[in-house]
Structures are given as structure tokens and as C-alpha cells.
Amino acid sequence: MRTPTCILPGLAILVLAACRVPAPEPLTAAEQMEWQGLQGCADCEAIDTVLVLSRDGGQQRFEMVETYLLQGGGEPFADAGAWQYEDSLIRLQGDEGSMRTYALLGDGRLQSRQANGSRERRAHELQPVSGVPQ
Template sequence: MRLRLLIVPLLCIAAGCAPGAAPLPGLGQGDGRAEWHGSRPCADCGGIDVVLALERTGDDRRYLLVETYRAGPAGMRFVERGQWRQQADLLRLQGEQGGQRTFVLTPDGRLQSRDSRGRPLPGRDDAMLSPRVP
């Protein structure tokens, strides 16, 4: 009986899921693509428009994050790529250039920025990314 209790979590870890992890909207537990969008306040611009796309193909989990700062007529666009993983309700992004970001998946499918330990960021309660419906 004890062996069975150890094997199930190990199989889940090997498959890349986390016990109790909610399926990501648009991805479920299989291959696919999902997107979130939203905006954040900005101290020295009109705001930051954010689009986050996650892709999963087999064991490959890639993301694309595009942040557009609303400043002037053209704005400034920053693109980040990397790998993602899910740990329960936390989504962790590891950028190709070494940066890390953490989001929490809320019960309604939105994402909210968090610190590396999954704690809320001060003053960022309203900065939510909503799932993009196809």
C-alpha cells in the first residue's frame, strides 16, 4: 500500500503535472496553446499592455510574453521567451535570458503576478491577466 502511495505522485511528477494543479484554461492537461491578456499601471507611461501565450507539446513547455508600454505614438514593446511550469496554482516562467516570473492561477482562470514565493505583490491586486477566448 505504501509503495502505491509513492508511485502515484512520482508518475504525476514525471508527467509534468502537480498534485492538485488546476488545468490551465485552453490547455487542460494536454498539448495546446492558451493566451491571457490585460494591462498594468505604469508610473511613467499610460500603462502596460500584456499578452502571455503558453504552448505545450509533449514535454516541451514554452511561453511568449509581450509587454507594450503605452508611451508616445508608437509605445515600447518588450518580448520575452522561455520555459514554463505549473506547481499547483502557481505558474512559473523561466526566461531564456535568466529572468523569472511567477503568477497565481485564480479560480476563474485569470493570472495574477506574484513574488517568487507565490505571495501577492504590494499594490498589484488589480493587475490581472484574463484568458483570451478563441
């Protein structure tokens, strides 16, 4: 018996959709998650970034420390505020007005994004350290 050729493309689409790994929902396994990573820097050796997301009751807060690594030491800068998660994007709104956007990838990594969610030309990634479902 021959299989109609119009069914084969449909089956291929179903198989590909089933293989797609959905991004994990933040904070389903933990009330606090942490990521860390290095990014390039024009005026220093690198920027070491640590991001912690937490949920306490109804409040979702973040703390981010970026340490600009210089020869002989580092210069840390801290930011904190509220975060929200929607459509695989984590948006950070700093208490002092800063705005950052990260995409939560299927393996738990965060990738920096533009405010509209599109990929940055020189995106940096943060690796999960603790509490991140993978």
C-alpha cells in the first residue's frame, strides 16, 4: 500500500514539533535561581556578571552584580529591581530605571537580547549556577 505523499510533510512537521525543547518556566523548581558569565569589554579584560532571580510571596526581585575585571582587581557595579517572565523572555526593570532583557534558552542558559526581544549582535550568555531547571 502506498502512503499518500501529502501525509508525509505533515508527519515531518509533527515529528519536528515534538522534538522541540520548550524553555523552562523560571522558578518552578526553586524560589531563587542564579546565573553567571563573562562578557567582552572594550575598556577592561572582561565583565563578570552574576544574576540572581528570586520570588518571595508575590514579589519577583533580581540582583545583578557586574564586576569589570581590571589588571590587579575588579570594579563591581550592582543593580536590583523587579523581573517578569513572558514568552521565554526575562525582563529586568531596575529600581533606578535600568532595563535589560534576556531569553531563557531550553538548556537553562540566559542570552542577552534587545528590548524588543530580538537577538543582539554581540549577545552574551549567562550559565545556570543554581536552582535553574534544565
